[in-house]
Amino acid sequence: MIDMQQLMAAIRDSRGILLTTHCNPDGDGIGSQLALYHALRAGNFPVYMHNRDAVPRIYRFLEGSELVGQGLAFDVADIDLIISLDAGSRGRLGFADSLFAGRTLAVVDHHVSNTRFGDINLIDVSACSTGAMAYELIRAMGLPVSKAAACALYVTLLTDTSSFRNVSTTPEVHELAAELVRAGAEPWPIARAVYEDRSPACFRLQVRCMQTLELLHDGRVAWVHVDNDMYQETGSDGEDTEGLIDLARAISGVLVAVFMRPGDDKHSWKVTFRGKFDVDVGELAVSLGGGGHRHAAGVTMQGDYHTIYNKVEQAVAAVIG
Numbered sequence: 001m002i003d004m005q006q007l008m009a010a011i012r013d014s015r016g017i018l019l020t021t022h023c024n025p026d027g028d029g030i031g032s033q034l035a036l037y038h039a040l041r042a043g044n045f046p047v048y049m050h051n052r053d054a055v056p057r058i059y060r061f062l063e064g065s066e067l068v069g070q071g072l073a074f075d076v077a078d079i080d081l082i083i084s085l086d087a088g089s090r091g092r093l094g095f096a097d098s099l100f101a102g103r104t105l106a107v108v109d110h111h112v113s114n115t116r117f118g119d120i121n122l123i124d125v126s127a128c129s130t131g132a133m134a135y136e137l138i139r140a141m142g143l144p145v146s147k148a149a150a151c152a153l154y155v156t157l158l159t160d161t162s163s164f165r166n167v168s169t170t171p172e173v174h175e176l177a178a179e180l181v182r183a184g185a186e187p188w189p190i191a192r193a194v195y196e197d198r199s200p201a202c203f204r205l206q207v208r209c210m211q212t213l214e215l216l217h218d219g220r221v222a223w224v225h226v227d228n229d230m231y232q233e234t235g236s237d238g239e240d241t242e243g244l245i246d247l248a249r250a251i252s253g254v255l256v257a258v259f260m261r262p263g264d265d266k267h268s269w270k271v272t273f274r275g276k277f278d279v280d281v282g283e284l285a286v287s288l289g290g291g292g293h294r295h296a297a298g299v300t301m302q303g304d305y306h307t308i309y310n311k312v313e314q315a316v317a318a319v320i321g
């Protein structure tokens, strides 16, 4: 609560607020950022948005997503408060250290692995999404939840609970969802935009990816990957990999699903984990230098495919027993 008071005071005192989220942003990062943007704008606060990476295509239907710059559309000298949303560590933001110098950094996040890297740290590991925390902040400040904000917040619930399916789907989550629907968020058009507006290329990539399936450790581990050749053959890209790992986890008997795809630079791979029962893949990812939640986590690793595969497979073997 003290952190919430500190954050509200920092917002009220600020000359310029920058809202940002982690690299390769997801629905929670973008949704919490946009919702807070709409609410703070409505309250006449001087608020701006900037991320390292572009808004993924599936979230571009959200109002205000076109305002999330990659090039700065404002004078950075005007910023004295940076609010980081949904990032577990400063490195996840992907910005040079100089951006943070002389500015207050407020961290709003729900990752257990959060390193408390802000001057103000609003961390709630029981929150189903960072968006749910942004909602609390908006309400605590007495700001309105417009239709645009409600849609963005609904996206954070939908995506971070894996469509109201995972362990963080509490009665409170459904109550908040109901409130957001009353405020104008429309579940079906939102679900359509997020899950059912994929290109044929994306579908073809899914086929290629599923062909790589390996079942290890007596079927308790499912392993899939995509590579640059597959992107080229199908005309797809990294954004089209969204949800692939969930298909692998759906296989009966699988405790851990692993998905690998090329990283942002030539020498890295992004490794994603999904857990289904007791294995804590968040801890697994942390042990490899990444982060995440009990049932969804990831890490970016430097090296070639086979070296990383072996390293990850050893770590998986250790937790699978």
Ligand code: 5GP
Pocket: 026, 088, 092, 111, 270, 272, 273, 289, 290, 291, 292, 293, 296, 297, 298, 299, 300
């Ligand atoms: P996703 O599979 O949706 O990309 O990621 C699931 C979760 O894993 C995210 O919410 C995030 O917490 C974590 N995660 C994914 N990739 C990375 C990464 O490269 N580094 C870290 N630290 N966490 C990641």
Ligand code: MN
Pocket: 028, 029, 086, 110, 129, 130, 160
């Ligand atoms: Mn999140």
